[in-house]
Amino acid sequence: MxxxxxxxxxxxxxxxxxxxxxxxxxxxxxxxxxxxxxxxxxxxxxxxxxxxxxxxxxxxxxxxxxxxxxxxxxxxxxxxxxxxxxxxxxxxxxxxxxxxxxxxxxxxxxxxxxxxxxxxxxxTTNHGPLEVLATPGHCPDHVVFLHHESGLAFVGDAFFSTTPKTARIDEDFAQGLESLRLLRDRRPKTMFLGLGQVVENATEALGQCIDHVERLAGEIERLADQGLDDGQIVEALFGRESSLRQLTDGHMSYRYFVAAFTRRRAAEKGAGPA
Ligand SMILES: [Zn+2]
Structure with missing residues (x-):
């Protein structure tokens, strides 16, 4: 169809x-x-x-x-x-x-x-050039196309909603958060999403999404500091796993969203002073 x-x-x-x-x-x-x-x-x-x-x-x-x-x-x-x-x-x-x-x-x-x-x-297009902005996170090769004159942004799967909490097994949402900030700083007016939604007030929506992810990332860090593992953090934050986990044969889950932030925390701690 x-x-x-x-x-x-x-x-x-x-x-x-x-x-x-x-x-x-x-x-x-x-x-x-x-x-x-x-x-x-x-x-x-x-x-x-x-x-x-x-x-x-x-x-x-x-x-x-x-x-x-x-x-x-x-x-x-x-x-x-x-x-x-x-x-x-x-x-x-x-x-x-x-x-x-x-x-x-x-x-x-x-x-x-x-x-x-x-x-x-x-x-290049016959309506003028679009910036190709690297936005890794959803996958390492992801880019967004921006037409600065009109404020249009074609964002693929870099943005799904203002309140994301599910990720693919191969997704790095901590990196995706940095990409969302880059995109927000371009101040787009309208975003065209890979799933078909068209988001007006795009900069505002990106800001809401960033606030939401930062809040969750802070909570994840706090719970990890208390010694909870990824599964326990999912339980504490969401009460249950996402229904998408079963529908996608384990490909997408809350746990992979959490894991991106606990992986980064572990890497930062490993790289820091002893
Ligand atoms: Zn995708």
Whole structure:
């Protein structure tokens, strides 16, 4: 299923795969001038191709290598001749592949392996250049695209909500917090998210998110100082594990959010004076 929505100069392609008549997970990509930012999930690639044919695209640039952001890259290049750009650290997983869990395979499908070109500091579009800002945390290769003149920010999975507390097994939310601060300091007006939400008052929302994560990080540190392990900290802070843990076969949980901060604390203590 694919829906097209317009937000001023931005066209959103919102996609999801139907499972028993229901879309469980949406993903979005965005057209800004002749550039497409992100390329949806592999199972949505043919639908996306049909939607963007004739839309005047010259290139597709992705925020990171995850399967729900790169799905149509190879098809768009083959059929429409688009240039495919990705963060330098994403080139290897795009060309050689990466592991998917059964739930990811079911919801998004396997991406076609493909070569891409490394993004530079700016993404060229016929509506002016976008800054390519490194925002590691969700994954090491993550970037955000910013159009400073209009205050538009295409943030991929660098921001999900103002109150995050779940993380992937490979996510470093302590690093993600630093990326959120970098992004907030650019003072964006509108954020376009990888899941499809469009956030107005973006700088304010980023500030709320940063306050929330800093508060949780402080609590985690305090509980770790008392000798609690990650599981006990989850219990003390949230009372239970996230339902996503079971739905994603252990791929996402509160515990991985907590672990990013206890890992950093342990590393800082290890590096400090004895
Ligand atoms: Zn992602």
């Amino acid at each position: 694919l829906k097209v929505r317009r937000f001023g100069p931005v066209t959103q392609y919102l996609m999801g795969v139907l499972h028993v008549g229901q879309v469980y997970y949406w993903c979005a990509c965005y057209q800004f001038g002749d550039a497409l930012i992100d390329a949806g999930a592999p199972l949505c690639a043919a639908e996306l191709l049909a939607a963007v044919e004739g839309a005047g695209l010259a290139r597709v640039a992705v925020t990171h290598h995850h399967e729900d952001h790169i799905g149509a890259n190879a098809l768009l290049r083959r059929r429409l001749g688009l240039e495919v750009l990705a963060p330098a650290a994403a080139l290897k997983p795009l060309a050689q592949g990466f592991a998917l869990r059964p739930y990811q395979e079911m919801v998004w499908g396997w991406p076609e392996l493909h070569a891409a070109q490394a993004l530079g500091p700016e993404l």
